[in-house]
């Protein structure tokens with residue numbers, strides 16, 4: 001079983017975590033000004049890279065905190081974990 | 094009459110090689126606060142220092158007797174004390190929190206408590222728990238929230254061969270049944 005390093009609790013079994021999709025998707029500055037297409041972009045459209053991908057994870061069976069992780073989508077290696085208010089760190093994949 | 098979640102399991106738990114016993118109805122309060130002064134004041138009100146290190150718990154004795162404070166998250170704690178103290182402890186904590194941002198909630202009914210004791214405790218738990226429970230990785234004072242046989246638990250290491258499990262009341266009988274099964278290979282008779 002894959003271990004995911006929670007920034008607070010340390011490495012824990014993957015089954016303790018909940019996946020939250022792409023990180024750093026900013027809420028629209030002026031939501032009422034968005035066109036339908038722009039709303040669709042915000043709500044539904046996500047990156048799908050082959051390689052490092054910044055994602056949100058929640059340690060749902062542990063400390064229940066959300067954090068961000070950079071995961072290599074080709075190898076499932078977790079390259080970095082960081083707080084949700086921090087920018088995506090540089091990673092070497 | 095109040096019946097504890099594991100009252101039907103008392104004899105079967107006591108017969109296990111891990112000498113399991115329920116400690117029902119403990120006072121439990123979930124505290125959310127991040128202001129260091131407020132956290133220190135709440136600790137002083139109970140005679141205990143709130144844990145600052147993740148995945149640990151602290152113990153202290155004050156006007157409410159022995160109190161444990163469990164680290165549940167960077168701004169979240171669980172205060173555990175003897176039964177029937179939740180109302181005065183809630184008042185004391187609210188008074189100490191003052192106007193600082195935070196919350197104190199009585200969650201005593203949410204979980205029951207099982208104490209396991211004996212040389213096989215860590216071995217038995219390892220059958221269903223992925224957290225490393227070797228004494229070098231989980232010394233006395235460790236407090237982890239994790240899954241034990243897919244059930245959410247809080248696990249406290251209270252001694253070399255002694256562990257306390259907090260489990261949601263509705264999952265307690267499932268956990269007791271799993272424990273009985275996991276203990277089979279450690280039976281001596």
Ligand SMILES: [Zn+2]
Pocket residue numbers: 006007008009010059062063064065
């Ligand atoms: Zn965690």
